[in-house]
Amino acid sequence: MSLLTIPVRYLRVKWARALLLLCVFLLGVASMTALEEVSRTIGESFERKLVSFGANILITPRRDTLRVSYGGYTLGDVTLAEHSLSLAETMRGIDSIALRGNLAAIAPKLLTTLTVGEQTVGTVGVVWEEELAIKAYWEIYGGMPGPDSVLLGAAAGAALGLKEGDGIAVGGRSLPVAGVLRETGSDDDNVIFVSLPLLQDLTGRANEADFLEVAALCSACPIDDIVGELRAALPGQEVLALRQLAESQMYSVHFAQNLTFSVSLVILITACATVFMAMLSAVSERRKEIGIMRSVGFSRRHIFSVFALEALLIGLTAGALGFVLGHIVAGYVLENLHLVDDLTPAPAFRRLGFTLTSLGVGGLAVAASAFPAWKASRVEPGEVLAM
Amino acid sequence: MFLEARSLVKRYPGGDKPALGGVSLQVGKGEFLAVAGQSGSGKSTLLGILSALALPDSGSVLYRGADIVPAGEKARNRLRARDFAFIFQHHHLMPYLTVLENTLLPFMNQIRPISGQWKEKGLRVLERVGLGHKARSRPGELSGGEQQRVAIARALARDASVLFADEPTGSLDSQTGSGVMDLLKELNRGGLTVIMVTHNQDYAALADRLISMKDGVIL
Ligand SMILES: Nc1ncnc2c1ncn2[C@@H]1O[C@H](COP(=O)(O)OP(=O)(O)OP(=O)(O)O)[C@@H](O)[C@H]1O
Ligand SMILES: [Mg+2]
Numbered sequence: 008m009s010l011l012t013i014p015v016r017y018l019r020v021k022w023a024r025a026l027l028l029l030c031v032f033l034l035g036v037a038s039m040t041a042l043e044e045v046s047r048t049i050g051e052s053f054e055r056k057l058v059s060f061g062a063n064i065l066i067t068p069r070r071d072t073l074r075v076s077y078g079g080y081t082l083g084d085v086t087l088a089e090h091s092l093s094l095a096e097t098m099r100g101i102d103s104i105a106l107r108g109n110l111a112a113i114a115p116k117l118l119t120t121l122t123v124g125e126q127t128v129g130t131v132g133v134v135w136e137e138e139l140a141i142k143a144y145w146e147i148y149g150g151m152p153g154p155d156s157v158l159l160g161a162a163a164g165a166a167l168g169l170k171e172g173d174g175i176a177v178g179g180r181s182l183p184v185a186g187v188l189r190e191t192g193s194d195d196d197n198v199i200f201v202s203l204p205l206l207q208d209l210t211g212r213a214n215e216a217d218f219l220e221v222a223a224l225c226s227a228c229p230i231d232d233i234v235g236e237l238r239a240a241l242p243g244q245e246v247l248a249l250r251q252l253a254e255s256q257m258y259s260v261h262f263a264q265n266l267t268f269s270v271s272l273v274i275l276i277t278a279c280a281t282v283f284m285a286m287l288s289a290v291s292e293r294r295k296e297i298g299i300m301r302s303v304g305f306s307r308r309h310i311f312s313v314f315a316l317e318a319l320l321i322g323l324t325a326g327a328l329g330f331v332l333g334h335i336v337a338g339y340v341l342e343n344l345h346l347v348d349d350l351t352p353a354p355a356f357r358r359l360g361f362t363l364t365s366l367g368v369g370g371l372a373v374a375a376s377a378f379p380a381w382k383a384s385r386v387e388p389g390e391v392l393a394m
Numbered sequence: 395m396f397l398e399a400r401s402l403v404k405r406y407p408g409g410d411k412p413a414l415g416g417v418s419l420q421v422g423k424g425e426f427l428a429v430a431g432q433s434g435s436g437k438s439t440l441l442g443i444l445s446a447l448a449l450p451d452s453g454s455v456l457y458r459g460a461d462i463v464p465a466g467e468k469a470r471n472r473l474r475a476r477d478f479a480f481i482f483q484h485h486h487l488m489p490y491l492t493v494l495e496n497t498l499l500p501f502m503n504q505i506r507p508i509s510g511q512w513k514e515k516g517l518r519v520l521e522r523v524g525l526g527h528k529a530r531s532r533p534g535e536l537s538g539g540e541q542q543r544v545a546i547a548r549a550l551a552r553d554a555s556v557l558f559a560d561e562p563t564g565s566l567d568s569q570t571g572s573g574v575m576d577l578l579k580e581l582n583r584g585g586l587t588v589i590m591v592t593h594n595q596d597y598a599a600l601a602d603r604l605i606s607m608k609d610g611v612i613l
Contacts, residue, residue, distance in 0.1 A: 008494075008495055008498060008501075008502055008507055008508045008513070009502060009504060009505055009506060009507040009508065010502060010503055010504055010505050011505060012491070012495060012502060013488070013491070013502065016490045016491055016495075017490055019490070020489075020490040021490075295486065296488055296489075298486070299486045299487070299488060299499075300488075300499070300503075301447075301474070302447055302474060302480050302486070303474060303475060303479075303480075303499050303500040303548065304471050304472065304473075304474040304475020304476070304500050304503070305471070305475075305503050306467070306468070306471045306503070307467070309503040387448065388446075388447045388448070388474065389442045389447045389448030389449075391447070391482065391486060392438050392439075392441075392442045392447060392448070392482070392560065393438075
């Protein structure tokens with residue numbers, strides 16, 4: 008027996024009304040939780056997929072150029088000095104930025120031409136892992152390339168007349184062809200790929216790269232921030248955002264998040280309005296009760312507490328149950344839409360989210376009932392005489 | 395003087411005459427006072443002001459020598475919680491609380507649960523008013539007389555020193571009404587000050603003193 012007994016007993020007797028209020032909040036919280044978890048999971052998997060369609064930041068050595076024009080006649084740019092890019096130093100710079108966690112892949116490249124037999128082919132030295140991460144669309148006929156094997160672009164392979172398993176004589180060494188790329192419609196078709204250390208070795212350009220492609224995850228931050236940090240960390244290099252790609256990536260992810268946010272807001276406002284109305288009508292129905300409590304010494308604060316506790320009980324219960332229900336629904340939806348896989352696991356149950364949601368919804372319910380509860384606390388004890 | 399009213403004036407909004415037109419009254423400790431008068435003569439209004447349920451427009455109410463009118467909300471809450479108890483004509487009980495909870499309602503304004511000691515006392519006073527076996531019932535399951543006894547038990551549980559009763563037998567048949575009156579008389583003999591409004595002359599005769607009201611004044 009305590010102050011809490013009063014709202015508990017009331018809710019138990021008026022169970023249908025309590026259930027209705029509970030359901031309004033519960034469904035609201037459940038759909039919010041489900042929407043949030045689904046959109047976050049989809050966003051993450053989307054992002055991961057988008058990243059694999061290419062890099063969105065380019066890091067190149069600074070070039071000093073001079074535009075040559077005379078009498079309105081432009082001869083084009085003349086490169087005065089081309090600085091090379093020290094890979095170790097650049098990587099150190101990249102690692103030092105605050106948003107390092109948002110960089111999903113960093114793919115350095117060294118370009119050169121090599122003579123294969125009679126022909127000259129463009130050759131790109133890459134770090135396999137990083138390259139494959141940003142080019143998930145690559146389809147390789149053959150096996151995965153290793154430190155001493157070669158991957159051929161579709162056109163280059165055809166021109167050289169080579170296929171998987173053949174040997175290729177490059178720079179005085181004979182290397183096995185690990186595989187041939189299926190046609191991509193990009194520059195990748197016309198070149199051959201070897202591992203970066205190997206090409207550095209062959210060209211005598213140890214620890215150098217011509218440029219780096221970076222794939223940044225941008226749902227959590229604008230690409231401009233990442234580029235800004237990279238520019239500050241890499242004073243000797245040009246950092247260029249491939250803006251359109253980045254923006255379209257961000258757009259799709261942000262769209263889902265904004266949609267979730269708006270829907271949640273509408274749901275919450277509806278729930279709060281329902282509690283507000285239900286409480287307000289309960290207060291006028293319960294004036295006699297309030298008068299009785301006042302007549303035995305309950306203060307205004309006590310009366311306010313009776314109503315606020317009632318809302319708190321509903322809010323806490325709805326928040327807790329709603330979160331659990333939403334989590335279950337999210338798992339079910341993701342499973343059934345085949346949106347979960349090894350890369351994108353179903354969202355885990357977040358205890359912090361559970362606690363915060365319960366408390367938050369409890370607080371919200373109290374806030375929504377604050378005015379009705381205040382009104383209740385204004386009932387004068389003398390009123391009960393006239394009833 | 396134990397309880398004293400001085401020139402109480404109360405006017406309700408819209409009323410052409412005042413509900414109380416300067417009422418003065420003295421009640422001694424342990425006295426049983428009956429208040430009679432026609433409907434609308436201001437009896438309930440007087441009781442409400444004496445018991446700190448309502449405030450007068452002017453005048454003062456002295457309880458144990460201190461004026462409770464300017465005492466402030468907090469002091470009047472305390473008086474209602476500890477010293478004064480009220481029985482209404484229409485047994486005002488909380489419908490969804492048990493009889494025992496209704497008896498102990500004045501102590502249920504804390505988050506901290508009330509102690510077993512108080513619960514025992516609640517059961518004891520219910521026993522005293524003959525409702526020991528109904529402690530777990532709801533008011534709706536009780537007869538009118540039983541409901542009035544719960545209201546009396548509520549006054550006893552906290553050792554109120556003044557019991558205000560506004561037509562406590564008004565909604566009861568004569569036999570049940572007599573039972574309630576006997577109980578009130580018995581408690582009064584035990585030292586409880588009782589101020590009771592009644593239309594029933596037999597019940598009024600049980601009081602130490604009878605005052606009559608008309609048009610907001612004591613005759
Ligand atoms: N809340 C109120 N608002 C307006 N007028 C009121 C209110 N309460 C009482 N009155 C008026 O004040 C006067 C006195 O009312 P009161 O209830 O004190 O009379 P009473 O003697 O208790 O009558 P009854 O025997 O019918 O209970 C009446 O004219 C009544 O209409
Ligand atoms: Mg009356």
